[in-house]
Amino acid sequence: MGILNQSAARVLFPEGHALGRQVTAPKQPSRTIVGIVADWRKSFKDPAVPALYVPFDRAQFRVANMVVQTNDSPTVRERLRSTIVHVTPDSDVRVEPVSALLDREVAPLRFTLVVIGLFASLTLVLAILGVYGVIAFIAGERTREYGVRIALGASRQAIAVLVVRQAIVPIALGLAAGGVAAIWTSRLLASQLYEVSPADGLTFAATTLVLFASGVAAAAIPARRATRVNPMIALRAE
Numbered sequence: 001m002g003i004l005n006q007s008a009a010r011v012l013f014p015e016g017h018a019l020g021r022q023v024t025a026p027k028q029p030s031r032t033i034v035g036i037v038a039d040w041r042k043s044f045k046d047p048a049v050p051a052l053y054v055p056f057d058r059a060q061f062r063v064a065n066m067v068v069q070t071n072d073s074p075t076v077r078e079r080l081r082s083t084i085v086h087v088t089p090d091s092d093v094r095v096e097p098v099s100a101l102l103d104r105e106v107a108p109l110r111f112t113l114v115v116i117g118l119f120a121s122l123t124l125v126l127a128i129l130g131v132y133g134v135i136a137f138i139a140g141e142r143t144r145e146y147g148v149r150i151a152l153g154a155s156r157q158a159i160a161v162l163v164v165r166q167a168i169v170p171i172a173l174g175l176a177a178g179g180v181a182a183i184w185t186s187r188l189l190a191s192q193l194y195e196v197s198p199a200d201g202l203t204f205a206a207t208t209l210v211l212f213a214s215g216v217a218a219a220a221i222p223a224r225r226a227t228r229v230n231p232m233i234a235l236r237a238e
Contacts, residue, residue, distance in 0.1 A: 001055070002031035005039050008050030025052050040067060072097045124214060131218040135167045139222040146226050156227035163226045167219035175208055182207075 002023060009018045024030045031054060039048035056064050066084075070076055077095045084093045139146075146159050186198035196203070 001034045003035040003037055003053040004033055005037055005048070005051045005053070007039050007048045008052060009036050011050050023052060025054075028052070028054065067098070072099070124211070127211070128214050128218045131167060131171065131215045132221060134170075135163065135219045136222040136225075138166060139163050139226045143226075160223040160227050163223035164216060164219050167215060171212060171215035175211055178211075179204065179208065 002025075004012070004018055004023070012018065012023060013021060018033050018036060021033050022030050023033055031052070037053070040051070041048050068080060077097075081093050081095045085091060146162075149159060149162075150156065182204070183199055190198045
């Protein structure tokens with residue numbers, strides 16, 4: 001007898017009804033399928049492959065992995081271990097939760113992504129400070145202009161919109177250029193992604209929105225400062 005995983009059942013019996021059918025694997029006798037189980041991956045990066053599970057024969061296999069779906073507790077683990085040792089007394093049995101296996105598997109990738117995330121956050125902060133500094137400098141250079149506009153009847157809201165508009169254009173151009181560069185270089189991170197396309201549209205859209213909002217927020221402080229310009233003081237300063 002044998003048990004197929006879902007991938008093998010779909011490949012061998014696309015019409016369904018795999019139970020009770022005969023399957024012959026390389027170096028294995030013909031076996032009757034008595035069950036179908038979910039796919040199990042050797043690594044979270046690797047796709048599921050068709051598999052046939054057969055009764056454990058120590059003459060053929062020296063190492064075996066057994067997956068049990070149950071509550072994770074020290075008591076359950078000890079019972080599993082004692083049961084296996086009772087059947088095969090000279091076996092070296094290790095029982096641990098799947099979460100521990102996954103933690104070991106993803107630990108290097110998690111460290112890499114944390115480091116990338118920290119550098120990305122630092123880059124975002126520097127970009128916000130850069131936008132703020134540039135817009136603040138430009139707004140300072142145009143203080144007299146803003147004073148004249150206010151003296152001629154321009155509303156303070158219109159002045160704020162003018163300052164923010166000065167930031168939006170370079171921000172939009174920078175995002176466009178950065179988006180092209182990101183798409184071109186995203187293939188470098190393809191090996192670090194799991195079931196996510198390097199050119200995932202949702203990710204790019206969310207990132208663009210966050211960067212755009214950050215740039216506009218950085219321009220908001222100089223814009224607010226420009227609305228408080230006293231026209232008389234600004235004109236006298238010149």
